[in-house]
Amino acid sequence: MRNKIPRVPVREQDPKERVKNFSEVCFGYNEEEAMLEASRCLGCKNPACVKDCPVNIQIPQFIYQVELGNFEEAARILFTDSSLPAVCGRVCPQESQCEGKCILGVKGEPVAIGKLERFVADWSREKGIKFTDRKPLNGKSVAVIGSGPAGIACATDLAKMGYDVTIFEALHEPGGVLQYGIPEFRLPKEDVVKAEIDNVRSLGVKIETNVVVGRTVTIDSLMDDEGFSAIFIGSGAGLPKFMGIPGENLNAVVSANEFLTRSNLMRAYDPEYETPIYVGKRVAVVGGGNVAMDAARTAQRLGAQVTVVYRRTEKELPARVEEVHHAKEEGIVFRMLTNPVEVLGDEKGWVRGLTCIKMELGEPDASGRRSPVPIPDSNFDIETDVVIMSLGTSPNPLIATTTPGLQTNRWDCLVADESGATTRPGVFAGGDVVTGAATVILAMGAGRKAAEAIDIYLQSK
Amino acid sequence: MYKIVRKKFLTPLIALMDVDAPRMARSAKPGQFLIVRVHDKGERIPLTVCDFDSEKGTVTIVTQVVGASSRRICNMDEGDSFVDFAGPLGQPSEFIHMSREELSAKRFIFIAGGLGTAPVYPQVKFLHSMGAKVDVIIGAKSKDMVIFEQEMRSICDNLYICTDDGSYGKKGLVTEMLKELLDRGERYDQAVAIGPMIMMKFVTLTAKPYNLPLIVSLNTLMVDGTGMCGACRVSVGSKTKFACVDGPEFDAYLVDFEEAMRRQGMYKNIEQQADHKCKIGIERQQ
Ligand SMILES: Cc1cc2nc3c(=O)[nH]c(=O)nc-3n(C[C@H](O)[C@H](O)[C@H](O)COP(=O)(O)OP(=O)(O)OC[C@H]3O[C@@H](n4cnc5c(N)ncnc54)[C@H](O)[C@@H]3O)c2cc1C
Ligand SMILES: Cc1cc2nc3c(=O)[nH]c(=O)nc-3n(C[C@H](O)[C@H](O)[C@H](O)COP(=O)(O)OP(=O)(O)OC[C@H]3O[C@@H](n4cnc5c(N)ncnc54)[C@H](O)[C@@H]3O)c2cc1C
Ligand code: SF4
Numbered sequence: 239m240r241n242k243i244p245r246v247p248v249r250e251q252d253p254k255e256r257v258k259n260f261s262e263v264c265f266g267y268n269e270e271e272a273m274l275e276a277s278r279c280l281g282c283k284n285p286a287c288v289k290d291c292p293v294n295i296q297i298p299q300f301i302y303q304v305e306l307g308n309f310e311e312a313a314r315i316l317f318t319d320s321s322l323p324a325v326c327g328r329v330c331p332q333e334s335q336c337e338g339k340c341i342l343g344v345k346g347e348p349v350a351i352g353k354l355e356r357f358v359a360d361w362s363r364e365k366g367i368k369f370t371d372r373k374p375l376n377g378k379s380v381a382v383i384g385s386g387p388a389g390i391a392c393a394t395d396l397a398k399m400g401y402d403v404t405i406f407e408a409l410h411e412p413g414g415v416l417q418y419g420i421p422e423f424r425l426p427k428e429d430v431v432k433a434e435i436d437n438v439r440s441l442g443v444k445i446e447t448n449v450v451v452g453r454t455v456t457i458d459s460l461m462d463d464e465g466f467s468a469i470f471i472g473s474g475a476g477l478p479k480f481m482g483i484p485g486e487n488l489n490a491v492v493s494a495n496e497f498l499t500r501s502n503l504m505r506a507y508d509p510e511y512e513t514p515i516y517v518g519k520r521v522a523v524v525g526g527g528n529v530a531m532d533a534a535r536t537a538q539r540l541g542a543q544v545t546v547v548y549r550r551t552e553k554e555l556p557a558r559v560e561e562v563h564h565a566k567e568e569g570i571v572f573r574m575l576t577n578p579v580e581v582l583g584d585e586k587g588w589v590r591g592l593t594c595i596k597m598e599l600g601e602p603d604a605s606g607r608r609s610p611v612p613i614p615d616s617n618f619d620i621e622t623d624v625v626i627m628s629l630g631t632s633p634n635p636l637i638a639t640t641t642p643g644l645q646t647n648r649w650d651c652l653v654a655d656e657s658g659a660t661t662r663p664g665v666f667a668g669g670d671v672v673t674g675a676a677t678v679i680l681a682m683g684a685g686r687k688a689a690e691a692i693d694i695y696l697q698s699k
Numbered sequence: 700m701y702k703i704v705r706k707k708f709l710t711p712l713i714a715l716m717d718v719d720a721p722r723m724a725r726s727a728k729p730g731q732f733l734i735v736r737v738h739d740k741g742e743r744i745p746l747t748v749c750d751f752d753s754e755k756g757t758v759t760i761v762t763q764v765v766g767a768s769s770r771r772i773c774n775m776d777e778g779d780s781f782v783d784f785a786g787p788l789g790q791p792s793e794f795i796h797m798s799r800e801e802l803s804a805k806r807f808i809f810i811a812g813g814l815g816t817a818p819v820y821p822q823v824k825f826l827h828s829m830g831a832k833v834d835v836i837i838g839a840k841s842k843d844m845v846i847f848e849q850e851m852r853s854i855c856d857n858l859y860i861c862t863d864d865g866s867y868g869k870k871g872l873v874t875e876m877l878k879e880l881l882d883r884g885e886r887y888d889q890a891v892a893i894g895p896m897i898m899m900k901f902v903t904l905t906a907k908p909y910n911l912p913l914i915v916s917l918n919t920l921m922v923d924g925t926g927m928c929g930a931c932r933v934s935v936g937s938k939t940k941f942a943c944v945d946g947p948e949f950d951a952y953l954v955d956f957e958e959a960m961r962r963q964g965m966y967k968n969i970e971q972q973a974d975h976k977c978k979i980g981i982e983r984q985q
């Protein structure tokens with residue numbers, strides 16, 4: 239091995255302090271720490287890490303430049319393959335992607351690829367460096383629907399190739415889940431999300447907010463009346479699911495999406511903003527994904543005592559390991575093998591508790607996952623003032639139902655092939671709207687693939 | 700930015716505005732709504748599309764002061780701009796899918812409570828243009844709260860006005876007026892009631908014994924207005940619906956009004972903390 243130093247730890251806000259604020263939990267590396275950590279990378283000839291990065295970042299190459307202290311060059315390498323490195327360095331589930339395959343991980347700890355990526359992206363932003371190389375306009379225009387990671391990645395690549403790109407976004411701020419879902423303390427909005435989206439704008443991409451495709455305009459009107467030659471749909475999977483149990487419409491039962499949208503997009507935690515949010519004293523969060531962790535940690539910061547209720551065991555928690563670890567440090571209580579069967583209300587129709595049933599893990603099903611089964615007569619009540627449902631999301635049917643010829647599957651996802659081509663010629667799609675709720679970097683990978691396919695399609699026309 | 704090109708007060712607390720929004724003006728239909736934000740720290744406020752002019756590219760909104768955000772809207776002037784103006788949202792009224800032949804054979808009655816007169820207006824206008832027969836009941840607290848009287852008069856067959864204090868039209872509630880019409884043998888194919896939740900509930904109870912088909916437009920709480928949050932959920936026929944995408948109009952007889960009214964008040968105490976300063980640790984007052 240090149241050197242035997244252990245993985246350089248990253249500095250974080252003290253859990254006791256950070257539960258009282260919305261500032262970022264992780265401080266990231268400074269220059270010395272980054273160079274030291276970079277020196278651990280073996281610069282593999284055939285790097286395993288790259289294969290598991292959905293956008294194939296040239297990992298050993300950029301890390302080598304960090305080791306040498308050539309941060310600008312490192313940034314140039316990063317921005318070739320990713321338009322949102324400061325975002326991905328923060329929120330990618332690295333343990334199951336790039337870092338999960340790093341050769342150093344076999345015997346010890348993998349290189350901190352994500353933290354290095356974040357360092358380089360932050361450094362170049364702070365220095366005001368932008369990479370705006372693009373081909374001259376080729377006279378063709380493409381519309382991108384949705385400004386989440388899929389749309390941003392697709393728009394970036396198309397702009398670089400010379401297309402005139404306009405992104406249409408339904409909400410008032412671009413960014414998709416990065417803006418309305420993932421909290422400030424994990425992903426700062428002003429410094430990181432806005433800044434990376436401004437980079438995309440400086441490539442010449444136009445972003446029009448407040449345009450709800452399917453209502454304000456349609457795919458057909460964009461193609462027929464507004465002259466777009468191709469369309470990319472990256473509208474995500476934003477529709478919240480509920481359990482369908484009694485009491486779910488009581489006051490103070492909210493979806494994680496509503497709770498997080500109020501806090502993130504609408505900045506309810508900030509007294510300067512006018513958005514109301516209701517947190518009560520005790521909050522129960524139902525679910526175990528990243529979304530549940532974000533809702534739980536947000537509620538804790540707004541002053542509540544938070545319990546996460548999850549029907550499997552800790553091992554099956556779908557959330558990133560780092561998030562669960564942080565949530566625990568912050569004092570959030572986990573009740574595993576527990577499933578709600580009814581929300582209890584008081585005489586005024588407000589939540590007062592949650593009746594749950596104990597679960598056990600049964601035999602593995604076809605997918606190999608052991609599914610939870612209720613233990614008869616094991617009902618018990620949890621007292622709580624607020625219930626946040628975090629049971630997953632599905633794509634909004636609005637675009638599919640207003641676009642003739644666009645097929646969906648039984649989960650309301652758009653049907654698209656490997657390259658992103660939908661059942662409608664000239665219309666491509668990618669990200670959560672095709673796969674169902676997944677990850678930022680998978681959405682970006684799909685956006686990039688579709689950009690390539692759109693280029694081939696338009697060249698052949 | 701979306702510029703206000705015309706503004707006038709209809710009453711001291713209700714303002715009408717034409718707003719420059721060409722894309723929306725082209726696609727808006729009766730029954731739909733939109734979402735505005737006044738400034739970059741403001742709430743997303745749902746308002747009904749009260750009229751639209753695709754040639755001028757403007758959309759008309761009518762806002763009544765009930766709290767901080769609606770007051771801000773009403774305080775804006777011609778030449779000012781909204782930072783956000785998104786829509787049209789929701790399903791258009793069902794009758795827009797009917798043909799002229801079908802509609803001209805039908806008779807409608809609209810029951811408008813207070814500000815509800817504004818969203819009723821584009822629907823009546825549309826039906827009138829399609830040759831349908833339309834009667835309208837407008838109810839208000841007093842004479843100076845009656846809006847859209849002249850506009851409505853020119854597009855409906857019979858206009859009935861009632862006020863709580865009897866200062867104009869008939870003294871009494873819209874439900875009494877409706878009952879009187881039905882009792883004296885007036886027959887309608889479809890009724891539509893728009894106004895405060897409590898009024899829509901009582902219109903529903905009044906119309907039920909007459910088997911009068913009735914549609915109501917639910918003004919639930921909303922955040923995004925696109926189906927993403929579920930703040931707007933209502934029970935309709937014991938199924939949960941999202942008012943912003945499945946509605947806002949529903950079959951009145953299937954709506955759980957008690958639940959809808961309770962849910963609408965969810966942030967009442969927080970909103971009433973005049974300028975909503977600190978939201979951390981706010982307690983629920985009952
Ligand atoms: C709370 C939360 C935490 C998460 N944490 C992580 C994490 O830590 N790591 C990770 O990798 N992934 C995480 N994810 C998942 C990840 O954010 C998503 O997989 C990713 O954002 C999907 O990208 P997308 O571009 O497909 O869609 P989105 O990010 O959902 O963006 C879609 C955009 O399209 C817009 N839109 C929708 N319909 C229309 C329309 N009709 N017209 C115009 N615009 C429209 C939406 O408003 C939205 O802005 C998290 C998700 C959530 C909700
Ligand atoms: C589909 C739809 C269409 C609407 N159309 C119009 C319209 O054309 N003109 C208009 O003036 N208003 C309309 N409303 C209501 C309007 O959105 C609310 O009055 C506004 O959001 C109140 O905001 P505020 O900050 O001024 O008051 P807040 O301070 O938020 O609330 C003041 C009081 O009003 C109640 N309230 C809050 N939100 C609503 C609501 N959505 N509906 C009814 N009461 C509410 C609160 O419980 C509180 O008691 C519509 C609402 C919906 C959902
Ligand atoms: S984008 Fe994500 S998966 Fe790819 S190298 Fe960076 S952190 Fe790893």
Ligand code: SF4
Nearest residue numbers: 279280282287340341
């Ligand atoms: S696998 Fe690990 S050591 Fe090898 S190049 Fe990738 S990061 Fe470096």
Ligand code: FES
Nearest residue numbers: 924926928929943
């Ligand atoms: S307002 Fe958010 S889903 Fe209807």
